Each structure stands twice: as C-alpha cells, then as structure tokens.
Amino acid sequence: MSISMRFIPLFSLLIYAITSDSCQNPVSKRDQILRIDGSSTVFTLSEAIAEEFIKLNPEDRLTIGISGTGGGFRKFARGEISIANASRKIKEIEATACRENGIKYLEIPVAYDGLAIITNSHNGWLKDIKLVELKKIWEPDAQNRIHYWDQIRADYPHQMIKLYGPGTASGTFDYFTEVIVGQSGASRGDFMPSEDDHVLIQGVAGDLASLGFVGLAYYEENIDRVKLVPVDNGSGPVTPSRETILSGRYNPLTRKIYMYVSSQIAQMDQGVEFVHFFLDNAGKFAQDVGFIPLADSEYRQQLSRFSEFLNQN
C-alpha cells in the first residue's frame, strides 16, 4: 500500500469537517448581514448608531470592522461590504476600482472631526499657536534645528519642546501632516509616537513644556488632565468647538468624516433602514462619541440624496 493511501482517512475526515459545516448553512443567510468596514475613527460613531439600531431591530444582523479607511475601500470595491467608513474622501484609484467592478456608491458626510492641539494644564505661557509655528515645529527639517521653545517665540522659556503625536500608521497623523506641513506623512521623526492616545494624553499631562495632537474626542475625555491650545490661522486664535467648527473658523484642523454607501444596499431592507436611522440620529450620537454634528439641515439633505440614489439604482 502506498504511503499516501494510508492518509486518505485523515484527509477525508478533514474535508468532511469543512463541507459538512458549509452544508448546514444556506448562503442566503450570510447575504442578509449588513457589512460595514473602514476607518477606526468613524467606527465609534457607526458603533453607537448600530447599537441603538439593533435594540430597535433585534432580528437584523450587521457587523462593523476596523480595516482602516484604505482597507475598507478595497473591500468596498470588491463588493464585500455595503458601507465603507472613511475619514477622508475616496481616492481616484479607489473610485476607479469601484467603477471597474460595477459598484455605484453615494458619499455621505456624517460629522466633523476636529484635531485638538494640547499641552500640559500647568503650562501658563503657551496661550495659542500659529499655523506657521506648528509647521516650524513639526516639519521634517525641524528635527535638526528646532529644539527649544524660545526658538518659536522669543518670550517663551528656554525649555526643550517635548512632542507627542499618534503613530505614523494612523489617519490622524496623515491628516495633521497634510494640513500643517503640507505633505501627508511628512514630519520630524523625534517625537513620542503612540497608537494609543491614552499614552499621548499621559505624556502631555506629565511634561510641562509639551505639545501634542489628538482627536477632539480624546481631549474631551481628558479635559482635566491637559489643556487645549487655540490655533491661529491668521485671523486670531480659535478654540475648537461646535460653533467654530460649523462656521469653518477652526480651520484647517477640522475634517469631515464620511460613510460611502454601495448600490448593493438597495436590495437589502435592513441596509436602507439602517442608513435612514443613521442620518436621523447622527447628530445626537456624533455629539455623544466626541464628534461635531453637521447642521440639521445637512442631514435632511443627505437623506433626500440617499432616496434619490436608491431610486436610480
């Protein structure tokens, strides 16, 4: 008897284990799951709304992943998910991939996300910061030249600038470097990076001459530990708030976050319901999880755009 024949029982057992699993489950059940994936920033908002949605519709099945904005769009273009969460607009190459696979989509802005510039709460002299100063501190060149606060403004003390920021893999880092330095990902390398924003808050809270940036939600959970630094874009220092973000005055450290809805969703009752529920309640929940809601009229406008999109597909 040949060797391989002796192993047939093992392999057939394995194959049986796999196929018998799949036989028990008709494929149709899987198709009814509403799949959402993408940015981990937007995740918190989707999750909050999904949680309430499930409470009202316990029979409906939906899942949310955190593959990141780019990872989400890749799955979106393959038709693997029906909603992509995105902390930026879709890129041309991603849009092309969708077109090639016949995926039509609707871009829906769902809230504003602000970046907070923070320092130690006992720091009395850092009262505001100009965009050019942020650039001077963070640009790649600064690593060899800018080390002390009195290099930024002459009346600041001669103390080391201690920098804290999210890790280079995060969307927040990309966004900050894009609007401050002018090129996504371009930054000095000698700052304290952490993927865990709690570590950043802790670092800034323990370092008098520190400067850091985090998502506004993280600042709001730690108001008593760190201090917000108003940002001056040329027309005076501005503190991020609902009012300054909605009016566009807290510029450019505000971005819109999006959900991209695939035309697949038209065939999915709970998907359509979910998007309606999302837009009806986004304002309230955005506030809860630390984002700034859009104006109410804008959510209503997105709802009618969504209805139009459904009619066309």
Place this chain on the structure above:
Amino acid sequence: MNREIRNKVFDIGFRIFGIFSTFLGVILIAIFISSIVQAGFSKIDWNFLTGLPSRFADHAGILTAWTGSLWILALSAIIGIPVGVGAAIFFEEYAPKNSLTRILEINLTNLAGVPSVIYGILGLELFVRSFKMGSSLLAGACTLSLLILPIVIVATREALRAVPQSIRQASFSMGATKWQTIWHQILPASAGGIATGVILALSRAVGEAAPVIVIGALAYVPFVAESPLDDFTVLPIQIFNWVTRPDPEFIVNASAGIIVLLSITFLLNGIAVYLRYRWQKKMKW
C-alpha cells in the same frame, strides 16, 4: 586548590543567576496579573460575560468575543490536529531519510518563525478570497491552523521519538503492520506528549490578534456566531478595541477581558499538564 575555589565560586554564582532568572520571570508575571486583576476583576460578572458590545463601558459585554474565541479554538483543533499529527507521523514513521525529507524538515522549522501577520495575509488571499470562505470563523480557523501547524508537528515528533524503538520492534515481530503498530502502540504511548503540544499550540492561537484582523475579523459583532461561516470577533480584538477608546473607563473593561482570555489560556495549560500526568501514569510496559 586555587582552581577548586574558583570552580566553587562559579558554581555558586551560576546558581544565584539561575534563581534570579527564574524569579525574574515569575515576579514580572505576578506583577502583571495582580495589576490586571486589581483593575478588572470587579468588572467580571454575569452581565459582562453575557453582554453584547456597547459604546457605554458600563453595559459593554464580552459575549460575542469569548464565544468567537471558543469557536476559533474548536475549529482550529478540528482542522489543525489531524493535519499536524498526520504530518508528524509521516516524518517520524514513514518518510525515508533522504535530502527531500531534510528540505521539508528545514522548511517546517522555519515556518515556526514566520511572523503571525504573514499567515493572516496568506489566509486572506487563500481562504477568504480564493476558497470564498469570506471573513468567516472557518477562514480564521484555517489560518490559525496553519499558524500552529509547525508547533503541533514539532511537538508531536518529539513525543513520537520518545517512544522506545523496542516497542516498534516488538510490535512488528508479533506480525503487526505498520499502521497497527502506530495506531495501537505508538499513538497511545505518545498521546500525552502530543496532547500537551497541541494544547500549548492552541492556547497560542487563541491569543492571536494580528492574523485574524488581517483576514477581516470584526470589531463590532452584536450576535453570537451560530455556524462556522458566520462573521466573528475574538477576545484579543475586543481587548485591543477597548484599550484604544477615548473613554478611560474602557480600560477597566479591557482588563476584565484580559482576565477572561488569561483564564482560557490557563485552563488549557492546566488540561495539558493534567493529560501529561495521566498518560504518564497509565503507560506501563
């Protein structure tokens, strides 16, 4: 005389170093566990274990995560054990000692050193996309089976090698075939060692986050998986997700999640120790 003293000094020195090394590991783990237990133990109750994920730290439960982890554990065992043990039996009992076998062996050993995220990428292309399993429990279990395969094979081979050659010879001389020898003599004799290796490998699989994130395990799954083709999440992902939240209250949940994960691992390791002990007592030649 002089040399004698020097050797004694070395002897004592090494003993102190050994004690220090042992306690260093034990103390670090003790500190880690006690701080985790302090932070999270009060959180563990029925509601936590049977609750669905939530944006509120108070309500957030871990049901879908631990059931997902158990699913992964069971499926990885079903898939990984027959393949791993089968391969090990082939290497030890059947394979001719030639250069092809040696190349296979070296590759297998190298596989054990491949970073786990690479297995995730392989699993994504192979199981999720080519075999069209989707981001399901089955795809996750297949990926993790690959990950633990080298460990299972190496441990099983060790266990098989520990069976005395005389047992094989005695069995053959009684007229048994090779398969009868393996099935009735060698496998029972080495079962304790194999079980230990398999369980240690499985407890590694249960703690992995990177490969399952790559194949598309999810962060928010508000239902318990009912079949191997359902979407899923696992404990390490839930813990990671809680650690990265803005609200510091979730750190408590993360600690509680770590306790649950550690309990599963300790339980598995306990079973491994027990099995080894039982089988050792049972085997009498």
